[in-house]
Each structure stands twice: as structure tokens, then as C-alpha cells.
Amino acid sequence: MQESELDYSNLSSLLLPYTKKKRSISRSFLNWFLENIFGMDDTSADDVICDGHQDKGIDALYVDELNEEIIVFQSKTVESANKTIGDTSLKEFAGTLNQLSTLENIKLIEKGNANEMLKKLVADLKLKTKIENGFIVKGVFITNASADQNAEEYLASNESIKLFDKKKIVEVHIDFEKQGGVNDEFVFDCSHVTPLNFSTLDKIAEVWVFTAFASDLVKMSGIEDASLFQQNVRLALGSTKVNKAIKKSILDPNEHVKFQLYHNGITIICDFAKHENDKITIGKYVVVNGAQSISTLYNQRKNITENLKILTKIIKLNTDDVGLVKKITTNSNNQNAIKPRDLQSNQTIQQRLKKEFESIDGYEFAVKRGERLGEGKVISNEDAGRMLLTFDLNEPWNSHQKSQIFDEYYSKIFGRPAVNAKRIILTYEILCVVEQTLDQIDHKQYAYYSATKYFLLYVISKIMQDDDVGKAIYTNKLNIVSNSNDISEFKRIIADILSSNIIVDLNYFLKDENNAAFDYKKVSKNTTQLQSLSMELLKDYEKDLKRGKARSISEQWKVYKRGSS
Incomplete structure (x- = not known):
């Protein structure tokens, strides 16, 4: 995806599948975002959107049970390709989040002139109970504009809001028509283990499975600019409950030897791979599952010891089948792999x-x-x-x-x-x-x-x-x-x-x-x-x-x- 695809003049093409619902451009953009960036299915995306006037600035509501968060979405589209988003819209959005931050404020919404769909969502999601149980209100602001310096400075001091501007959306969007990744070679040390090696019956792929040193994983190119994860469904999601647990294990050296026992592992797709002399060399590679783990490891790389290893699967594809890449990416990111x-x-x-x-x-x-x-x-x-x-x-x-x-x-x-x-x-x-x-x-x-x-x-x-x-x-x-x-x-x-x-x-x-x-x-x-x-x-x-x-x-x-x- 290119940033130009998010220009207002091009949105009609991007949002074509959603226009039949007769929503506004900003709501259709939100619908697209929920399905293509946030990862929801079509029914769930529709369920969380608040259609209609008097929505109190709340365009959609979602409860993340895993991370104990109430997520408020707000979408704003601009017509000018040069328009930027500053801190004013974000400060107003912060005020929107406050409407759900306490029991008293939620009761005001229930009794006030908010539209019925918002009131029903608040009730159906049991937000009062969630707040009583300590859930935190977070905000996701979505726009087809670019953030200016004021917005960046404001976000640096306000962790409750995550901004998906034009640049960020393009960065995290998974374009399965382009495999992306790193066009480079990388060498893994596997002297400590004999990798399991097998090929599919149709010879369409060759696979190596082994425990890789975490110190090797964090040396791969493309971590800082996220190019290594261009096909990853979730990417690095920041300070989530899962990432906090990973960080906690990294900070405790006694946990390093057990880390591979409860970690799901890393999946890498590459165009070239060979195993010789206790080394596996890969070329033109991309991580399709494990962005959160590798990013957390990278940020805590000073605390990594030689005992910290992670189950790693390298898949060398002998085909240009984009559909196969998509299936590997989607299924390897499914936490319930066997359905x-x-x-x-x-x-x-x-x-x-x-x-x-x-x-x-x-x-x-x-x-x-x-x-x-x-x-x-x-x-x-x-x-x-x-x-x-x-x-x-x-x-x-x-x-x-x-x-x-x-x-x-x-x-x-x-x-x-x-x-x-x-x-x-x-x-x-x-x-x-x-x-x-x-x-x-x-x-x-x-x-x-x-x-x-x-x-x-x-x-x-x-x-x-x-x-x-x-x-x-x-x-x-x-x-x-x-x-x-x-x-x-x-x-x-x-x-x-x-x-x-x-x-x-x-x-x-x-x-x-x-x-x-x-x-x-x-x-x-x-x-x-x-x-x-x-x-x-x-x-x-x-x-x-x-x-x-x-x-x-x-x-x-x-x-x-x-x-x-």
C-alpha cells in the first residue's frame, strides 16, 4: 500500500466494498480499518460501530478482554492530501475518552441524549462492570492525514491514545500482493541443536525447525523500521499484556532456560535457505509470526543471555504463490492453530x-x-x-x-x-x-x-x-x-x-x-x-x-x- 491510496481522491476505490452500507466516508474508512488493520471479521466490525448522530465522538467501541482495555475508536478523513493532524483533534479525543473513564460518566451517557446505538453498546459490553473490574480506557484515532510535530509531541506524553495516521496505516497494512521483508542474507548459529528438516510432498516448500538464540534473532535487519514484519498480522503492538509478560521473562535470567517451553515461536518465510557447518543461512526473508516477541527482545537486548532460545520455523518457499504466503501468515498468527x-x-x-x-x-x-x-x-x-x-x-x-x-x-x-x-x-x-x-x-x-x-x-x-x-x-x-x-x-x-x-x-x-x-x-x-x-x-x-x-x-x-x- 502507498500513502497516496489514502488520499481523499483515492478513498472511493479503497472503500468501494463498504459504500453499499451508505455510511459516511469516515465511517466507511473506520469499517475498512477494523477489518483490514485491526483484524476483525465483518460481523464483529459492524457490531462495534456506532452509527448515527449524537455519538459523543465515539465512532466504535471494543472491549479487549485479554489486555483488559476498553478501546474507543474515532475516525476523521480530510479532503486535502497536504492536510495534517495536530494536537487539537487528539486533545478533543482525550476528552471523549473521559466520558467512559468512570462509572459516573458512563451513567451520564446512559441518561443523556446519546444515540440509542451507543447506549446499547455501552450496556451490551457491560462497560460499568469493566470499569469496576479495573479495565483501562484506551483510544485509537484513525485518519487519512499525516500527523504533525504537535501531534507527535502530544502522543509522546499521552499513552492512552494510539494514532493511526496515513504513514502508520501504510506501515502496518499487510499487502499480500507484495511479499516485502528484507532483501538480505542472515546466518543463524545452530551448533547447539540439530534442526528438524523436511519438505512438503509437492516440494513446494522446505522447512527447518530449531531453537534459535534470541541474540541471533535481534540481529536480523528490518526490526527498527518494521520492514522485517511486513507480512505479520499483528506487528509490534506496543505495551500489551502479552508483551509485558515477555519483557518480564526476559528481565529474569532464571526464566531464560524455560522461555522456549511457553513461547509459541517465530515463523520466517524466505526465498533461499541452506543448512551446513552448524549454520542456517537464509536470504530475502520476512517474519510472518513473532513481531511482538522479536520487537520486545530487541528493546531488551542488553538483558539477553545465551540461555534464552526461541522455537523458530524457517520456511523456504519454492513458489511465487501469493495466496500461500497469505495462508501461512494468517494461520501461523492464529493462536488457536487447530480449529x-x-x-x-x-x-x-x-x-x-x-x-x-x-x-x-x-x-x-x-x-x-x-x-x-x-x-x-x-x-x-x-x-x-x-x-x-x-x-x-x-x-x-x-x-x-x-x-x-x-x-x-x-x-x-x-x-x-x-x-x-x-x-x-x-x-x-x-x-x-x-x-x-x-x-x-x-x-x-x-x-x-x-x-x-x-x-x-x-x-x-x-x-x-x-x-x-x-x-x-x-x-x-x-x-x-x-x-x-x-x-x-x-x-x-x-x-x-x-x-x-x-x-x-x-x-x-x-x-x-x-x-x-x-x-x-x-x-x-x-x-x-x-x-x-x-x-x-x-x-x-x-x-x-x-x-x-x-x-x-x-x-x-x-x-x-x-x-x-
Whole structure:
């Protein structure tokens, strides 16, 4: 990423995926930042953003349980490429943080004229309890401008605020199209150990695993300017709880001999590597996991002894595959490296489904992270699980619980005879229709909230189960997936019902004065409220059918079949 990409004139291109939510430029910029810099998924990013007026300068709120911090975000975009941010905006932001610093101040927000979304966030995140338990309020100020000298001096004396200006964002942004790193050679001393060496079956990579001297690690180039960590997901995050624990261990010489027992290790990707004469030489290298550790070690390098060693993995790639670099980086930075999905990937059901997909042209079924597939439409088993949980089990309020798909919900989702490749494809194609109609929803933030499409999939599921032809398709008695004309016509019918009836009624509901403060984030996860909303839409659809303002699935299907016969 280049700084020019953050100029106001270029932001429209960067923020294109977020503009459909009809947020302001600064809110869209914040949304982009939360997903691409802060590392949140799309649902979580939406959940923490406070949309609307009277937000008291609080654009987003996040509770970091690990570091016991309440993080307040504020985003500011400027139109001039030469505009700078001084200390005035930061001092005002410091005042914003004070609004959450005490129980009394939080109560003032709850009782005052702050917008309802902010009040709900304060309540849902249990901020009063967090403050009572000693959580510290920190601020993250995001801008596409550059910080001036006044801002730098102010930040030096105020550790509660972290500034992500144009320069900082570019510095920490992970550009997987450019591997980056250090274009140099470095030599590790491994005379104390015999490194484990192996190659992947496809010879795409060769790996060495050993305990490296910390004194070697801190001598690598690119630590001070962070170029060594250009692919690292987290980079050096400063004085975090984790870094404080690392520092504490470094300062205690008695802990050095045990350090490798409880440290996750360092991962290095390089273009060149060889092991000879008790040394491993690497060339053009980048650290993709371990920026925090190496930075902390570097800052405490005077306290390092020869007993301080760290488990290190060197990966020499024999490919230019950017996607592989991204997968290694993302997965090596995942603190729960083995996920339930991985544990289930070789399970009989998943392998059976994968085999079934192989006999159907145009579709691929992904059961493992990092799996290489063909050119068909790729459906991951994670997405399949979310779709089936909604379409079959009628639980759209749990669609955001991705971590449970292969854990608590696994058996009831996949462990059924009705679940086969064709059923997954049917559900996938219906969801594709839903996604294509989302822009017709007037409330854009709700339209593109990730749970909304699953709610509409649920409504379609209900409509199908109450219709003769729809039910035949729903129960697999009528196989339409194998016939391209049939599946195309069915998708057209679903699109017609959504556009002409369901979304029209949904828009009317959202415009109702009683729903002016519609809390779509909460409703999307609340069983009772979501059931109530779906019942309203289904009742209106039934009324439309009786009045001749809607055409049922069966009615349209009969017309199609007469025309095709």
C-alpha cells in the first residue's frame, strides 16, 4: 500500500466494498480499518460501530478482554492530501475518552441524549462492570492525514491514545500482493541443536525447525523500521499484556532456560535457505509470526543471555504463490492453530460430501483451510454449515456462530441423511439470489450486515415449506439441481418473490415510525425478535397471495413447465 491510496481522491476505490452500507466516508474508512488493520471479521466490525448522530465522538467501541482495555475508536478523513493532524483533534479525543473513564460518566451517557446505538453498546459490553473490574480506557484515532510535530509531541506524553495516521496505516497494512521483508542474507548459529528438516510432498516448500538464540534473532535487519514484519498480522503492538509478560521473562535470567517451553515461536518465510557447518543461512526473508516477541527482545537486548532460545520455523518457499504466503501468515498468527473445522476435515461425512461434489460439474467443496481447488464455484464446508443451520434447522439467529459450526452444532447440521452435495448446492444457489437482492433493502447498514442474508434465506425456507412445489424441492423429492434450466427458473422465481413482496414489506417495516431505532444487530441474534419479524413478513406475503399481488412458487413453476413442454 502507498500513502497516496489514502488520499481523499483515492478513498472511493479503497472503500468501494463498504459504500453499499451508505455510511459516511469516515465511517466507511473506520469499517475498512477494523477489518483490514485491526483484524476483525465483518460481523464483529459492524457490531462495534456506532452509527448515527449524537455519538459523543465515539465512532466504535471494543472491549479487549485479554489486555483488559476498553478501546474507543474515532475516525476523521480530510479532503486535502497536504492536510495534517495536530494536537487539537487528539486533545478533543482525550476528552471523549473521559466520558467512559468512570462509572459516573458512563451513567451520564446512559441518561443523556446519546444515540440509542451507543447506549446499547455501552450496556451490551457491560462497560460499568469493566470499569469496576479495573479495565483501562484506551483510544485509537484513525485518519487519512499525516500527523504533525504537535501531534507527535502530544502522543509522546499521552499513552492512552494510539494514532493511526496515513504513514502508520501504510506501515502496518499487510499487502499480500507484495511479499516485502528484507532483501538480505542472515546466518543463524545452530551448533547447539540439530534442526528438524523436511519438505512438503509437492516440494513446494522446505522447512527447518530449531531453537534459535534470541541474540541471533535481534540481529536480523528490518526490526527498527518494521520492514522485517511486513507480512505479520499483528506487528509490534506496543505495551500489551502479552508483551509485558515477555519483557518480564526476559528481565529474569532464571526464566531464560524455560522461555522456549511457553513461547509459541517465530515463523520466517524466505526465498533461499541452506543448512551446513552448524549454520542456517537464509536470504530475502520476512517474519510472518513473532513481531511482538522479536520487537520486545530487541528493546531488551542488553538483558539477553545465551540461555534464552526461541522455537523458530524457517520456511523456504519454492513458489511465487501469493495466496500461500497469505495462508501461512494468517494461520501461523492464529493462536488457536487447530480449529474444530480442521479436526472434522477428515471425518467421514466431510469426505463423503467432497466425493459427491467431484461428480457434479461447476462446483468445488472445500473441507480444509488452504486447500487447493479447481475453477468451479467454491463452497466451503463452513459456509455450507451456516446455510444449512439457517435453511434446514431454521436457526438464522445462530448464523454468526461460525466457531460452533464444527463443534456444538456439527452433528445436527451435517449428521443427517438429507445432507448431500445437491442439497448444499441448492441452498448455495438460493443464497446467491438473496445476495443479489440485498441492495433493494433501503436500510443499507442492515442490508449488508452479514446476518441479514441468512435471515432472508430463512424466510425463503419457510415460504418453500408452505408451498407444494417449494416443499417438493425443499424435501429433495423434486431434484432441480441437475437441470440447469430448472435451477435457473427456480432462482428467477425466488428473486421475484424477494423483490416484489418480501423486501417491499421489509422496507415498509423498517420505515415504520415505531422502528426508527431498529437495532438490527441485536435483532439478528435474538431468537424471539427474529421470529417475530419473519412472521410479520410471512403474514404479509400470505395476504399478497390472497389479493393476487404475489405469485406463489407453484403458480410460477406451472407456467414455466407448460412453456417448456
